[in-house]
Amino acid sequence: DVVMTQSPLSLPVTLGQPASISCRSSQSLVYSDGNTYLNWFQQRPGQSPRRLIYKISYRDSGVPDRFSGSGSGTDFTLKISRVEAEDVGVYYCMQGSQWPRTFGQGTKVEIK
Amino acid sequence: QVQLVESGGGVVQPGGSLRLSCAASGFTFISYAMHWVRQAPGKGLECVALISSDGSNKYYVDSVKGRFTIARDNSKNTLYLHMNSLRVEDTAMYYCAKDSMGGMDVWGQGTTVTVPS
Numbered sequence: 001d002v003v004m005t006q007s008p009l010s011l012p013v014t015l016g017q018p019a020s021i022s023c024r025s026s027q028s029l030v031y032s033d034g035n036t037y038l039n040w041f042q043q044r045p046g047q048s049p050r051r052l053i054y055k056i057s058y059r060d061s062g063v064p065d066r067f068s069g070s071g072s073g074t075d076f077t078l079k080i081s082r083v084e085a086e087d088v089g090v091y092y093c094m095q096g097s098q099w100p101r102t103f104g105q106g107t108k109v110e111i112k
Numbered sequence: 113q114v115q116l117v118e119s120g121g122g123v124v125q126p127g128g129s130l131r132l133s134c135a136a137s138g139f140t141f142i143s144y145a146m147h148w149v150r151q152a153p154g155k156g157l158e159c160v161a162l163i164s165s166d167g168s169n170k171y172y173v174d175s176v177k178g179r180f181t182i183a184r185d186n187s188k189n190t191l192y193l194h195m196n197s198l199r200v201e202d203t204a205m206y207y208c209a210k211d212s213m214g215g216m217d218v219w220g221q222g223t224t225v226t227v228p229s
Contacts, residue, residue: 037214096214
């Protein structure tokens with residue numbers, strides 16, 4: 001199975017400041033069709049997960065443009081340009097290039 | 113609007129069985145693969161099973177192989193998860209989710225399964 005490793009696991013941030021989460025996979029996520037199926041999800045307290053980013057850098061509908069994804073191969077990053085109060089929650093990366101789909105451990109974002 | 117509504121969760125003794133359902137609406141159900149994803153209390157997310165759009169291909173995580181069966185009824189826009197030989201470690205919130213671009217773009221609110229020790 002592909003192991004997804006996130007860092008940091010806890011991220012205290014100041015409102016209005018940027019935040020960055022790293023995700024590394026144990027093997028390349030480039031699929032046979034040339035796409036890299038790397039997703040980012042947000043889970044606010046008490047809510048279901050919500051996808052923010054797919055295929056490394058494509059934002060889902062309705063996702064604010066302060067969220068951006070980047071990376072390639074085995075190294076990926078989610079950035080929040082200016083953290084807002086509603087961004088508090090746990091963020092997960094997930095690979096969709098192999099079965100089983102696997103998630104990172106999660107990064108808890110909280111306001112300082 | 114696009115919606116997934118899970119049901120069927122509950123408390124079941126170890127070794128027991130349960131069937132979860134997920135009613136889909138607002139999109140063409142037959143066109144999409146579907147997932148079951150679970151989250152143990154206070155823990156992260158785990159993909160449990162995946163079924164192709166026509167139901168012909170099914171995938172399971174190793175920990176549930178031989179015990180869980182994913183199924184769908186495209187005439188009823190409904191996804192199922194049949195769970196047998198339940199274990200304490202199967203205790204979790206179970207979400208159904210719509211597949212899209214190698215991930216899940218729509219999630220239900222979840223249904224809770226508890227297998228007490």
